[in-house]
Amino acid sequence: MELYSDKSLVNLISESNYKAFTVLYDRYWRQLYRIALSKTGNEEDALDIVQEFFIDFWNRREALKIEKSVDNYLVSALFHKIFMHFRKKGLEEKHLQNYTYFISQLDGDTLASNMETEHEEAYTELIGLVTDTIEQMPEKMKQVFDLKHRQSLSIAEIAGIMGISTQTVKNQLSNAMIKLRKSTEKQVPGAASSLFLIWLFS
Template sequence: MSVELLTDSELLHLMQQGDEKSFTELFNRYWKTILVVAANKTGDLDEAEEIVQDLFVSLWNRREQLQLTSSLKNYLTVSVKYQVIKALAKRNNFQKFADHSLHLNDILDDSTQEWLDFEELRHRLSELVAELPEKCRLVYQLSRDAGYSQKQIAEELGIAEKTVEAHLGKALRTLRTGLNQFLFTTLL
């Protein structure tokens, strides 16, 4: 039987067993739709193509553990939105950091020690953010890096505002504790 005639569920089952033809068919069915979603969100076709490619590579790499509770199309649409949010937060974070660095160079004196202390603190904050659970980290980055309100985050991720509030509270407590410990050991 030709793979073009199989349902998504049948193709997914074959893909989970390592069948590359079924993966190729799923890719061919959905890549344009997913690309449009990513391109509309990012505003950059090249970045959108990279996000979609990474999404399908991840789908193939995780095929054996994949368990869908909804349709494949829905799963891919939600997944690409998460990937776009991560990419936008990363892009926004990089731009903010570049702008902030330029601003700091104007403000700070030439004190090498102050600069090193700041860089060490910034590095530790980045480490702590990276250690947060994925949803918690995503909510924090959307709030702090992308400037989203709690309501916007809830709408974007399809979760309740109270859940956003809980994730944000957990992130801030974790970061505050981690930075306090870092500063305490640095001062000693």
């Protein structure tokens, strides 16, 4: 079962196959943990977020509808879980200023600590837009972006793996961020879009 595709595993999980769930968990938990850790800056919080994420994933198994790649779905859903973590804790983490500014651009009279349901929905919609934009990137750009921001590899490591120059890696990352800024600026004006992406991929 370890050789099954992600989509095949999800199909089995939706039928309550726990073995398939453990295989998917083993395949992705380290990647998701690294992302959660980079956003929270706290190992215990990151571990709790990822554990809760997979518990929710299993509990919702019969209702799973994954149209994009499973990888993108998991990362997108994890960001929503991280968002809820910050909201629950009053956003008293290292990215408070970025979050406050981002939300204030959606509603100038509302502080991040008082976000309402519509702000949560706006954030979720933005995450979906970002993951869709990544999915539509040229293959090489998407691979470079994935290695940098999801696998947390250095530019030199990416260049070595892909057999390209470090400058090419930098160019691909720069072009990827340009694409993401253009797509998010449709919903979030000016500097707020850049701050949102800085938070998401720092």
